[in-house]
Amino acid sequence: MNGPLESSAPFASVAIVGLGLIGSSIARAIRQSLPDTQIMGYDRNADVCARAQAIALCDSYHAAFGPELAEAELVILCVPVGAMAAAATAMAPHLSPETIISDVGSCKASVLTALRGALPYAIIVPAHPVAGTENSGPEAGFASLFKGRWCILTPDADSDAAAFERVAGFWRALGAEVETMDAAHHDLVLAVTSHLPHLIAYTIVGTASDLEGVTQSEVIKYSAGGFRDFTRIAASDPVMWRDVFLSNKDAVLEMLQRFSEDLSALQRAIRWGKGDELEALFTRTRTIRRSIIEQGQDDAKPDFGREHP
Numbered sequence: 001m002n003g004p005l006e007s008s009a010p011f012a013s014v015a016i017v018g019l020g021l022i023g024s025s026i027a028r029a030i031r032q033s034l035p036d037t038q039i040m041g042y043d044r045n046a047d048v049c050a051r052a053q054a055i056a057l058c059d060s061y062h063a064a065f066g067p068e069l070a071e072a073e074l075v076i077l078c079v080p081v082g083a084m085a086a087a088a089t090a091m092a093p094h095l096s097p098e099t100i101i102s103d104v105g106s107c108k109a110s111v112l113t114a115l116r117g118a119l120p121y122a123i124i125v126p127a128h129p130v131a132g133t134e135n136s137g138p139e140a141g142f143a144s145l146f147k148g149r150w151c152i153l154t155p156d157a158d159s160d161a162a163a164f165e166r167v168a169g170f171w172r173a174l175g176a177e178v179e180t181m182d183a184a185h186h187d188l189v190l191a192v193t194s195h196l197p198h199l200i201a202y203t204i205v206g207t208a209s210d211l212e213g214v215t216q217s218e219v220i221k222y223s224a225g226g227f228r229d230f231t232r233i234a235a236s237d238p239v240m241w242r243d244v245f246l247s248n249k250d251a252v253l254e255m256l257q258r259f260s261e262d263l264s265a266l267q268r269a270i271r272w273g274k275g276d277e278l279e280a281l282f283t284r285t286r287t288i289r290r291s292i293i294e295q296g297q298d299d300a301k302p303d304f305g306r307e308h309p
């Protein structure tokens with residue numbers, strides 16, 4: 001196995017397990033920013049491997065783990081969070097004890113438990129790049145996805161400090177800004193900033209679709225900006241999001257409870273004609289949107305989506 005000092009890149013060889021949106025974006029970003037790094041591509045779906053090969057994402061392609069995996073200095077699990085345990089169990093017999101294991105899962109506490117259960121002696125550095133789109137598969141990725149975006153690392157008391165620094169350096173090399181957080185706190189924050197918005201989008205598009213019989217396709221025909229924005233989010237991968245809600249159940253239910261209470265308050269304000277309450281809330285939320293834009297933290301940020309397919 002090559003040592004880290006033999007290459008200026010944080011890792012001489014990286015195995016990407018799961019060649020969908022995030023795995024293929026990592027492969028493309030490595031090619032662009034760390035061209036000396038060897039990329040080993042794994043996906044249990046042979047068709048995905050063939051499609052990845054057709055667009056030359058990696059240096060080698062594997063539908064199953066074998067002894068070659070021991071050559072990887074870093075393995076990044078880019079599979080749905082519910083598949084992390086199965087993928088880690090399948091790779092276990094082939095790993096070198098020096099290999100660092102990381103992941104990109106949208107929930108951190110459940111994934112860390114799954115990885116520690118499957119790989120009790122491995123060096124594990126959990127990560128979550130907070131960047132994505134509603135698309136899936138190897139063709140959906142793009143090299144600039146992580147540029148200027150946060151990548152949250154969630155080490156715990158058992159984490160290896162040197163491994164943490166190498167993984168942080170890897171994400172910085174791909175253009176991300178690295179933040180550290182406790183896994184449980186990460187899951188609570190992401191429940192409100194990412195998971196709940198997806199649940200709301202899935203609900204509103206489902207409700208509109210259920211009304212189609214009444215409205216005779218007018219929902220789709222006249223859908224303007226607001227509804228359209230929800231349909232983008234509601235087109236996100238069903239398997240990925242099924243797993244996110246089941247894995248981050250407690251935090252999502254907690255945030256959903258608060259959301260339901262706030263929604264009931266709005267319902268009451270509308271029923272009793274409390275215009276001042278409605279206006280006060282909408283003024284507060286407009287300020288939030290404006291401060292996000294001022295900080296450059298929205299899609300208008302330079303680079304984001306430049307090569308978004």
Ligand SMILES: NC(=O)c1ccc[n+]([C@@H]2O[C@H](COP(=O)([O-])OP(=O)(O)OC[C@H]3O[C@@H](n4cnc5c(N)ncnc54)[C@H](O)[C@@H]3O)[C@@H](O)[C@H]2O)c1
Pocket residue numbers: 017018019020021022023042043044045048078079080081083086087104105106107128129130131132133134135136137138237240244
């Ligand atoms: N999509 C996003 O916006 C986004 C953003 C940040 C993080 N994430 C996280 O990234 C991970 C991957 O999401 P994605 O959007 O790239 O999904 P994707 O559906 O595009 O790709 C997932 C790939 O994993 C493969 N796979 C599934 N089980 C496997 C197994 N046991 N072994 C090997 N390969 C397996 C699938 O065949 C598929 O090709 C998820 O954990 C998700 O929570 C997603």
Ligand SMILES: O=C(O)C(=O)C[C@]1(C(=O)O)C=C[C@@H](O)C=C1
Pocket residue numbers: 105106129130131132133134193194195233236
């Ligand atoms: O922009 C989108 O389409 C996303 O859904 C990206 C998004 C998010 O909610 O911000 C989705 C899930 C991730 O874990 C990280 C990023």
